[in-house]
Amino acid sequence: MSLHTQLIALGAMILGGMYVGFTNDTFRRFQPLWRGSAFFNYSLEVLFWLIQTYILYTVLYRINYGELRLYLFIALFVGFLLYHILFRTIYQKILDWIIQLGRQFLFILYQSLALPIILIIKLLWRMVLFVILSLTKIIQFLVASIIQPIIKLLIPKKTYQFISKKGELYSTMIHNLLKRITYTFRRFFKEH
Numbered sequence: 119m120s121l122h123t124q125l126i127a128l129g130a131m132i133l134g135g136m137y138v139g140f141t142n143d144t145f146r147r148f149q150p151l152w153r154g155s156a157f158f159n160y161s162l163e164v165l166f167w168l169i170q171t172y173i174l175y176t177v178l179y180r181i182n183y184g185e186l187r188l189y190l191f192i193a194l195f196v197g198f199l200l201y202h203i204l205f206r207t208i209y210q211k212i213l214d215w216i217i218q219l220g221r222q223f224l225f226i227l228y229q230s231l232a233l234p235i236i237l238i239i240k241l242l243w244r245m246v247l248f249v250i251l252s253l254t255k256i257i258q259f260l261v262a263s264i265i266q267p268i269i270k271l272l273i274p275k276k277t278y279q280f281i282s283k284k285g286e287l288y289s290t291m292i293h294n295l296l297k298r299i300t301y302t303f304r305r306f307f308k309e310h
Contacts, residue, residue: 127182131190134174135197243303
């Protein structure tokens, strides 16, 4: 390996150490998002370091066909230290600014796209509820004023009493089911 190739590999590993510092700080900044699951946390940690190793070795392979030397590891460490000494505070401020900008963009995107869709769904749900409740009232009125007196005249008294008791039971069950569905949807739309 020529001196020129060794110097390029040395410089690449110093830059690689700085790159590892940048990516490590970025990874640590987002780590609280997945801290709840130990398996997920460890899996992402291993995956992160495997990706960094692959990237650094690929760069080294393109420069000197993957020859590993002690001075390259020292250069990697020096690059990491240089990042921590010179660039870490600046990068963390820039990263926080970018994250804040991203949050504002996502909030604006949510306000402009998702919120109108949710409002339309709420409006449609209220219209469906209004139609269902109106039809229920009309059916109740028709049953109470027309169908019930006709059935009462045509069916024997004991059979009518049996049917009316069962009808009350089932109508109460249907009414309770509709109340639960309505409550669930109202709670869902209040949360969003």
